[in-house]
Amino acid sequence: MGAREGGPLGERLVVGVDIGNSTTEACLAVVAPDGSITYLGTDLTRTTGVKGTPDNTEGALKAIRGTLTRAGRSAGEVGTVLLNEATPVISGLAMETITETIITESTMIGHNPTTPGGEGLGVGTTRSIAELGERQPGEPVVCVVPHGWDFDDVAATLNAAVAAGVDVVAAILAGDDAVLVTNRLTRPIPVVDEVSAVEKVPLGMLAAVEVAPPGRTIRTLSNSYGLATVFGLDPAQTRQVSPVARALTGNRSAVVVRTPTGDVTDRRIPVGELVLHGAGKTLRVDVDAGAEAIMEVVGRAQPLDDARGEPGTHVGGMLAQVRDTMADVMDIAGQPDVPVSEIAIRDVLAVDTFVPAEVRGGLAGEVALENAVALAAMVRTSRSRMQLVADLVSEGLGTAAEIGGVEGEMAVGGALTTPGVDRPVAVLDLGGGSTDAALLTREGECTAVHVAGAGELVTKLIDSELALGDRDVAEGVKWFPLGKVESFFHLRHEDGTVEFVDQPLPPHVFARVVVLTADGPAPVPTRHGLDHVRRVRREAKRRVFVVNALRALRQVAPGGNLRALEFVVLLGGSALDFEIPDMIADALAPYGIVCGTGNVLGTEGPRNAVASGLVRAHTARLAEEARCPTG
Known part of the structure; x- marks a missing residue:
């Protein structure tokens, strides 16, 4: 091979290594004496430690050895390892x-149990179930049932009271028995259950209970003027209860109790x-x-x-x-x-x-x-420890290692291997922690910026807004399309198309919103419908990646004018997402920009731009040295 001693005139085996925030990529290539490059393979591994610190050595060595093994080469054949100048970014x-919603004196139970009973609106005075026999006929009553009552006994007591002329219009239960109770009533009424602190519901007060039909949400108690109608409120009081109505929006059931001094405040x-x-x-x-x-x-x-x-x-x-x-x-x-x-x-x-x-x-x-x-x-930070990483890599492989170039310039160099791209070109590196942009002008000048917010922030927004409490589930919602399993043999995709399957789907996904992973549908633990989950996912991506793409490109564009850009190439892990590239391309379309996901070397997709850019830059330097030998 003569890789090491050949200099610019001999064939050399070189490895470009890109250490990123989340992943470390390696690109193996042979540089021929005439300056032509033959790419032999690539490898990808998770970055060890914080980018730009000595902890990166382990991940870099793993990626280098991985690509050498794939190509059937040994470390002894490598002439030079090229690392990017990676400024640490955290x-x-x-x-x-x-904002914070606070209830004083039990004004509202903005409650949304999974299985309320009955449907409709009932307005009456709150009374304990134990007092029902003492009530006068004709008085509208909202029955409050504490813990310890069996559903059969509750239904029998309510039926007896109705038979005696008591006007029972609704019920509030501590237990989870609403459907069982309503199925046994002679007169259907709205019933809200799972009210854990039912003993705090004030008795003798005017209350309204509303349950919507399945698949619908309440209409009266989530409307400020509906509350004013039910409780006879004046304009000043209606203004006070608007936070109540807002907090109840989207619920299938709710209870509102009017107390003399109770209030719901929306505090900043x-x-x-x-x-x-x-x-x-x-x-x-x-x-x-x-x-x-x-x-x-x-x-x-x-x-x-x-x-x-x-x-x-x-x-x-x-x-x-x-x-x-x-x-x-x-x-x-x-x-x-x-x-x-x-x-x-x-x-x-x-x-x-x-x-x-x-x-x-x-x-x-x-x-x-x-x-x-x-x-x-x-x-x-202006301090970089990459030279120390290069020394440790050199020691670990037994071959020369050097800093091959600055990240932004190398990314642009790699992006230029995408078919159909020419200078001036801007790249957007969509990563996990930051969104990076770089611009290469026709004259060869390169500018780069890093802006905060990328894939991790999108995951956090999805996790929070859907109340998932599970980062892995949120990551799945971010990465994969959604569906709704409608029977054991068919599911509906988020675009409305229906897919039939040969084998029955597993029971745990039946009637659930699912993410369609490579291993099959996985349930999303949420009460929200498919459209809501999809809207949250797309909005999170828009607020992070589309906003950051425009922000970063304006910082590198000449005079901050996006119309001065011609080609924008999307790189990095998040450029593999099934909808982010389209969203960014749509946002850039009004500026006449050609935008799309990179295809580095014509084969690698948006991966490996920096690593292959390092190899290209190194080859150009060797050619320059051959033309202008020193000394």
């Missing part, structure tokens, strides 16, 4: 809830402010002003030098933690510590979202979707 996420929580330093000024913005206001201020502070959060708040804690994490990973024995003051937050992305939170003062574990702001922050 992304942090925080969720700040900015002060969550501190964000202090942004950049463009020669210091700007402040309250986090509870919402994502749009925050991003408007971030835009005025570009390029951002640093950001700090108010101490004692989630945001302040998150930004401090991101800084401390970077300081920790940059500390290496025998070298001076990196002061936290040297580590700066370089970008912030804010996204409006919802967080399911238990209503304070509720009686049945009611959950309201509270407004929240999700924040992603990114920290970079």
Whole structure:
């Protein structure tokens, strides 16, 4: 082979290694004496440690050995290993809830049990089931049933009261027996069950119980004027109860009890402010002003030098933690510590979202979707430990290793191997922690930016808004199309098409919303319908990737003008997503930009752009040295 001693005139075996935030990629190639490149194979593994730190060595060696094994080559044949100049980037996420629904004196049970009984609206005075026999005929009664009552006894007591002339219009149960009770009643009434703190429901007060038919939601109690009609409220009182109506929207059943001093308040929580330093000024913005206001201020502070959060708040804690994490990973024995003051937050992305939170003062574990702001922050440091990584890789393989080039420039070089792409070209690297953009002009000048927020933030938004409480399930919702299993032999896809199957589907997915993985349908543990889950998924991707794509491209485009761009190539793991590339292409279409997912080397798809770009840049340097020998 003569790989090492051949110099620019001999055939050389080289490996390009791209260490990213989430994955490490390797590209093996033979560089011929005439400068032609023959690519032999690629490999992909998970990044070990934080990008740009010595912990990356293990992942880099694994990727190199993997691609050598696939190509049937040995480490001894490798002439040079080329690593990207990777500046450490750490992304942090925080969720700040900015509203809180509070119930005082049991005004509302905004309750949504899975199986309420009956249907309709019942308005009457709350009475205990034990007192039903003492009630006068004709008085509308909402019967309250405490723990310990059997459904047969409840039904018999209610039937006896109705036979005696008591006007029972609705019932509130502690147990989970609504359907069993309504099936045994001589007169159908709406019944709400699973009210855990039923003993706190005030007796002798006017109450309304509403249950909608299956597949529908309540109409009267979720309407401010419906509440005003039921309880005879004046305009001032109607304004007060609007949070009640809003909190009940979308429920199949609900109970509202009117007490003399009870109220439901929609309180805004002060969550501190964000202090942004950049463009020669210091700007402040309250986090509870919402994502749009925050991003408007971030835009005025570009390029951002640093950001700090108010101490004692989630945001302040998150930004401090991101800084401390970077300081920790940059500390290496025998070298001076990196002061936290040297580590700066370089970008912030804010996204409006919802967080399911238990209503304070509720009686049945009611959950309201509270407004929240999700924040992603990114920290970079000027210090890189990549030379140390190169030394460790060289030691581990027994071959030369060097820093082959800066990440953004290499990514553009790799993207140019996509068929149909030419300069000027911009690339968008859609990763896990950050979204990166780079532009290569016709003259060969390259500029690059990194912005906070990518795949991890999308997963967090889906997890929070669907109240899944399981990151793996949220990741599945993000990656795979949805379906609804309608029988054991057919399912309906999210686009409305129906698929019939030969083998019966497993029982645990029957009548469930599922994600259609390669291993078959997997259930999504949510009460929400397919359309709602799909809408949450697409909106999360739009608010992160589409917003960031436009933001990052404006920062690299000449004069911030997107119309000056011609080709945009999407790279990275999230470019493999089944809908993100189309969403970004649609957003860029009005600017006349040719946008699509990269196909590096014509075979690799959006993967391996930086690794193959390193090989291309190295080959160009060798050719230059051959033309202009030194000395």
